[in-house]
Amino acid sequence: MQLTDPIIRAFRTDGVVMVANVLSDQSLRKVVAGIEAWVDERADELRAQGQISDAHRGAPFERRMALLHAQCPDMIAGLDIMHSRIPALFEFLHDEILLDAVESLIGPEITCSPIQHLRAKMPAHLENGGNEMVPWHQDAGVTLEDADATDIVTCWIPLVDASRANGCMEVMPGARALGHLPHVSLGGTTIRPDLLPSITPVAAECPRGGVVFLDKFTPHRGLPNTSDTVRWTLDLRFQRTGTSTGRPFHPAFPVRSRDASLVRRDHADWCRRWCEALESSRGRQTHRLEAYVG
Numbered sequence: 001m002q003l004t005d006p007i008i009r010a011f012r013t014d015g016v017v018m019v020a021n022v023l024s025d026q027s028l029r030k031v032v033a034g035i036e037a038w039v040d041e042r043a044d045e046l047r048a049q050g051q052i053s054d055a056h057r058g059a060p061f062e063r064r065m066a067l068l069h070a071q072c073p074d075m076i077a078g079l080d081i082m083h084s085r086i087p088a089l090f091e092f093l094h095d096e097i098l099l100d101a102v103e104s105l106i107g108p109e110i111t112c113s114p115i116q117h118l119r120a121k122m123p124a125h126l127e128n129g130g131n132e133m134v135p136w137h138q139d140a141g142v143t144l145e146d147a148d149a150t151d152i153v154t155c156w157i158p159l160v161d162a163s164r165a166n167g168c169m170e171v172m173p174g175a176r177a178l179g180h181l182p183h184v185s186l187g188g189t190t191i192r193p194d195l196l197p198s199i200t201p202v203a204a205e206c207p208r209g210g211v212v213f214l215d216k217f218t219p220h221r222g223l224p225n226t227s228d229t230v231r232w233t234l235d236l237r238f239q240r241t242g243t244s245t246g247r248p249f250h251p252a253f254p255v256r257s258r259d260a261s262l263v264r265r266d267h268a269d270w271c272r273r274w275c276e277a278l279e280s281s282r283g284r285q286t287h288r289l290e291a292y293v294g
Ligand SMILES: O=C(O)CCC(=O)C(=O)O
Pocket: 119, 134, 139, 154, 156, 167, 168, 169, 220, 221, 222, 223, 233, 235
């Protein structure tokens, strides 16, 4: 879906825009089916090890992971995109409707950044729940300097309706004009508290099918999930092919080009590149942090 001029203008001015009804139900169903297959496998593995007693097969997508996590918080270990490498997620990185929207913002030569996440945000009341809370930061703070000149578009994609209650993001519209703000390590990578813009935050509620488009300088954070269900989301990043990603040691790859031969569609190759990169980049710094004494 191409974005309209008013939406593009809002993105450029505010650094954030929520667009409803972007993605097809069919694409999202395929992604969810791929995740469910991973959950089945992981639950079976933990049941065989005696770490869970009930795999809750048949429980709704937005409940099941909470039921499993309550039995074994380790259930979500290895879920993130680069570790689980779920084939349906790799396919979704090429989603034509999503890429049409991204093309409206950065043009037709599009590379998928390796900074990409699948998040299952647990209800905060669960024991070990709330660990997935992300403090105020800019995506520029979690990329290294080599990407300073790169326009990076974050696509935050709920797989279930995302509301304030289940822990959607809060964002600061208009703060992108401030550029890169120093980040420190304080309960996670976060904007130095004394430099946090005094802009009233807005809850970026977004229904399933919608996308929140975010500029790399827009401060945002994840709210706690006060519901009983799991807030499932993807956050993916795209940029012009040939620009630096800020994670030079992790694999980026073209997902759209006027020259179709440049687009990489080989899932096995993607898996191989991630395995090698994770091994060889062990211990590398990925966030840009300043020393801080509060
Ligand atoms: O999903 C969240 O709660 C936070 C997401 C986030 O920080 C990001 O996409 O950069």
